Amino acid sequence: MKKLSTAAVLTALPAFLFLAAGCSGSRRTEKAGAPPVGTEHHSTAQAHLNSGNHEAAIESFTLAAEAHEDEKGGDHPDTVRAYLGLAKAHHLKGDHTKAAGFMSKAGGLLKNCISSLSPAAGTVLKEMCDLLKSRGKHKDAAELYKESVAIMERNSLGKHPAMADTLMHMAETYREQGLHGEAVEIFSKARSVAEKDYGRSHPQFARIMMGLAASHSANGDHKAGKEAIAQAIDATEIPVKERMSDLALQYGAMAEVGEKEADYGRAADFYRKQISALSVLHGDNSSPLIAPTLQLAASFEKRGMSKRAETYLKRALEITEGAFGPRSLNLVRPLERLAAYHQNSGNTAEAEKALARVKAVQEAQELSEPTPSPLETPIVD
Numbered sequence: 031m032k033k034l035s036t037a038a039v040l041t042a043l044p045a046f047l048f049l050a051a052g053c054s055g056s057r058r059t060e061k062a063g064a065p066p067v068g069t070e071h072h073s074t075a076q077a078h079l080n081s082g083n084h085e086a087a088i089e090s091f092t093l094a095a096e097a098h099e100d101e102k103g104g105d106h107p108d109t110v111r112a113y114l115g116l117a118k119a120h121h122l123k124g125d126h127t128k129a130a131g132f133m134s135k136a137g138g139l140l141k142n143c144i145s146s147l148s149p150a151a152g153t154v155l156k157e158m159c160d161l162l163k164s165r166g167k168h169k170d171a172a173e174l175y176k177e178s179v180a181i182m183e184r185n186s187l188g189k190h191p192a193m194a195d196t197l198m199h200m201a202e203t204y205r206e207q208g209l210h211g212e213a214v215e216i217f218s219k220a221r222s223v224a225e226k227d228y229g230r231s232h233p234q235f236a237r238i239m240m241g242l243a244a245s246h247s248a249n250g251d252h253k254a255g256k257e258a259i260a261q262a263i264d265a266t267e268i269p270v271k272e273r274m275s276d277l278a279l280q281y282g283a284m285a286e287v288g289e290k291e292a293d294y295g296r297a298a299d300f301y302r303k304q305i306s307a308l309s310v311l312h313g314d315n316s317s318p319l320i321a322p323t324l325q326l327a328a329s330f331e332k333r334g335m336s337k338r339a340e341t342y343l344k345r346a347l348e349i350t351e352g353a354f355g356p357r358s359l360n361l362v363r364p365l366e367r368l369a370a371y372h373q374n375s376g377n378t379a380e381a382e383k384a385l386a387r388v389k390a391v392q393e394a395q396e397l398s399e400p401t402p403s404p405l406e407t408p409i410v411d
Contacts, residue, residue, distance in 0.1 A: 068095075068108060075115055079122070117136060140155060140178075141178075144178055155174070168206055175203060194234060200216050231265055246258055281307060285329075289329070295329075305326065315353065317354070320349050327343045350364050
């Protein structure tokens with residue numbers, strides 16, 4: 031029978047569905063709303079396989095394969111999985127001839143599954159290759175990956191949804207055989223595909239880069255391995271930093287709510303969290319930490335926790351000096367806050383020291399410095 035093209039099938043599909051809806055006597059219509067029988071049989075088969083009951087597993091996998099094929103079609107990933115289950119059960123039972131037959135059957139269906147552009151095709155392909163590798167057939171697994179990549183390139187011009195994953199697993203299979211040069215080549219190809227399909231901040235891109243790093247190092251190119259690890263770190267840090275930026279805003283907003291409600295304990299908790307998030311983003315001694323550190327000090331002061339307030343006022347001064355230098359006008363604000371704290375605590379001598387330094391900074395600016403950039407404002411609106 032001549033095989034219909036994908037376009038022809040898609041064109042005819044609406045009409046077919048319309049006719050099928052009117053055929054109340056069809057088997058598929060009778061099953062509408064019922065749970066998929068194939069899935070139930072497959073779960074039962076897997077349970078039998080895990081318990082070592084190979085005969086029962088074979089019986090249930092056979093029923094699952096028939097039901098999946100009837101319900102979903104021969105090129106569906108679940109159908110392929112059922113035949114893989116049959117191959118595994120027969121192998122464990124010791125009937126290697128039948129196991130080979132079902133592996134061949136699953137392989138043929140898998141090629142159709144890949145051609146159908148199913149996103150799950152890559153997962154089923156890996157399951158089949160893992161089964162081959164568990165029997166020591168790494169070369170066969172590598173060849174199957176190679177054939178599958180060729181099918182993907184032929185049917186989707188290299189844009190198959192499972193392409194990046196398949197290339198990564200193929201490269202890993204080469205690396206497991208000690209073929210590090212080949213692994214580097216395939217990992218590099220996987221990197222290009224993953225970057226186009228997922229972007230450089232996707233976890234899969236990071237995994238591919240770590241595989242590439244290991245292959246470069248095993249192949250003697252430690253510099254390239256180091257560069258690949260650096261790219262993996264960047265890929266992992268990007269989403270973390272994006273989340274931390276959002277968290278810093280959210281923590282600051284919640285701290286501000288605590289201030290408005292005079293719940294200074296909650297405000298202090300969230301200022302601390304905001305400082306931690308900003309530290310991840312910018313470093314422990316960066317200028318964005320100054321404002322929330324001063325606000326944290328104020329929260330402690332309002333709660334009567336003088337020593338903690340003093341600690342964070344001095345910490346804000348330390349960060350400011352590190353970020354802008356010892357003569358910057360940005361030091362004025364934390365110095366004045368520290369002076370006010372000492373004045374309220376009755377420590378006139380320390381207050382005068384802080385104010386004297388404010389005066390010295392201002393005089394130094396009048397003599398030599400251009401107008402400085404303003405102190406970082408709080409991150410909250």
